[in-house]
Amino acid sequence: MKQYRVDLHVHIGRDSRGEPVKISAARDLVFKNIAQRAHSSAGVQMVGIVDCASPRVLRDISELLDSGHMSELEGGGIAYSEGAAEESTVIIGAELEASLPEGCSAHYMCFMPSIRAMQDFSSEVKRLVSNIDLSTQHVRMSPTELAKLTHDLDGLFVPSHVFTPHKGVLGACVPRIEQAMSEDGLELVNAIELGLSADTAMADTIAELAQFTFLSNSDAHSLPRIGREFNVMDMERPTFSELALALARRDGRGVRLNYGLDPRLGKYHLSGCDTCGARFSVQPGEPRVCPKCASHRVVVGVADRLAEIADHPTPHSPPHRPEYRYQVPLQFIPGIGPARIKALVREFGSELAALHDAPFERLARVVGDTLAGRIIDARSGALRLDAGGGGAYGRVSLED
Numbered sequence: 254m255k256q257y258r259v260d261l262h263v264h265i266g267r268d269s270r271g272e273p274v275k276i277s278a279a280r281d282l283v284f285k286n287i288a289q290r291a292h293s294s295a296g297v298q299m300v301g302i303v304d305c306a307s308p309r310v311l312r313d314i315s316e317l318l319d320s321g322h323m324s325e326l327e328g329g330g331i332a333y334s335e336g337a338a339e340e341s342t343v344i345i346g347a348e349l350e351a352s353l354p355e356g357c358s359a360h361y362m363c364f365m366p367s368i369r370a371m372q373d374f375s376s377e378v379k380r381l382v383s384n385i386d387l388s389t390q391h392v393r394m395s396p397t398e399l400a401k402l403t404h405d406l407d408g409l410f411v412p413s414h415v416f417t418p419h420k421g422v423l424g425a426c427v428p429r430i431e432q433a434m435s436e437d438g439l440e441l442v443n444a445i446e447l448g449l450s451a452d453t454a455m456a457d458t459i460a461e462l463a464q465f466t467f468l469s470n471s472d473a474h475s476l477p478r479i480g481r482e483f484n485v486m487d488m489e490r491p492t493f494s495e496l497a498l499a500l501a502r503r504d505g506r507g508v509r510l511n512y513g514l515d516p517r518l519g520k521y522h523l524s525g526c527d528t529c530g531a532r533f534s535v536q537p538g539e540p541r542v543c544p545k546c547a548s549h550r551v552v553v554g555v556a557d558r559l560a561e562i563a564d565h566p567t568p569h570s571p572p573h574r575p576e577y578r579y580q581v582p583l584q585f586i587p588g589i590g591p592a593r594i595k596a597l598v599r600e601f602g603s604e605l606a607a608l609h610d611a612p613f614e615r616l617a618r619v620v621g622d623t624l625a626g627r628i629i630d631a632r633s634g635a636l637r638l639d640a641g642g643g644g645a646y647g648r649v650s651l652e653d
Contacts, residue, residue, distance in 0.1 A: 329493025525643015
């Protein structure tokens with residue numbers, strides 16, 4: 254069994270002809286660029302791209318397959334090598350927004366084993382969305398109907414960033430996933446994505462979630478953010494079928510480690526005021542009012558939401574739950590900009606190798622003693638963090 258670094262949530266900004274796919278994502282987030290970045294500098298060996306139901310993206314994929322730049326794998330997924338010693342794998346997916354009868358809506362990721370399956374998926378949902386060319390469309394299906402369509406095509410169904418107040422099913426809609434799915438719908442959920450503002454310890458205060466595999470993914474809207482969260486998975490090879498076994502924890506496959514941001518670095522960890530930008534905590538039962546400006550336009554943070562809906566005051570983790578390791582991505586560390594990141598990648602092969610494996614002495618030769626020390630402190634959890642909230646990321650603080 255081998256270990257693979259897996260990030261299953263990366264968006265596409267434009268197609269290869271410059272046409273928009275996700276408006277809020279960077280223009281250089283093109284299908285091939287994502288595969289190259291994950292493969293070469295981010296250090297991710299399997300990457301999930303979640304805007305592949307767009308016919309524009311499907312056209313790009315078909316052209317890459319026809320030209321021989323990529324190839325479909327026997328076990329599902331798309332192989333990319335571009336002259337490197339090892340191939341990396343692209344898992345094609347689609348993130349869609351589905352509503353509950355109560356009127357609230359949440360995001361869900363649907364992964365497919367092949368381009369043919371994604372073409373069939375796209376054809377089915379095309380008539381149920383406003384614009385199939387664009388990302389994360391609202392689909393006129395229930396979450397259970399979307400999950401059933403996904404499984405009818407041999408796909409995998411994963412609720413996205415479940416705790417966030419922005420389109421997370423537990424953060425924005427209901428206190429339990431079973432309330433969002435029909436009676437037989439819960440068994441169609443293959444895994445749960447935690448989101449940047451939560452970790453395993455927080456999620457394992459909800460008893461319902463003990464049955465699920467947790468995923469820590471980047472939700473990248475720009476190339477440098479690929480791999481800011483990832484999973485280490487035990488698989489025989491990097492294919493869709495092996496991924497399915499890993500999420501099901503079958504035949505020795507599974508998630509060995511979750512690597513993710515300290516939740517305090519996430520955009521929605523604390524509650525925040527939409528009026529003045531203040532960040533704060535709201536205790537269960539307290540009025541949702543900004544303590545600074547008295548505005549009622551409060552975005553409830555993940556920590557406060559979990560305090561409301563948790564079954565347990567402390568985590569109750571099942572035996573299958575792997576360790577969650579915090580990471581502070583290089584771009585979050587003060588003083589480490591794009592030029593220094595490029596230098597670190599040249600020296601160590603990938604950002605993740607520099608962040609997690611490189612010794613102080615070698616780091617110091619590339620970026621100097623001070624920045625090398627900050628990377629080591631990031632690795633050990635010694636950096637001071639100011640928590641994010643209300644849509645603003647947390648940050649590393651150098652103040653005493």
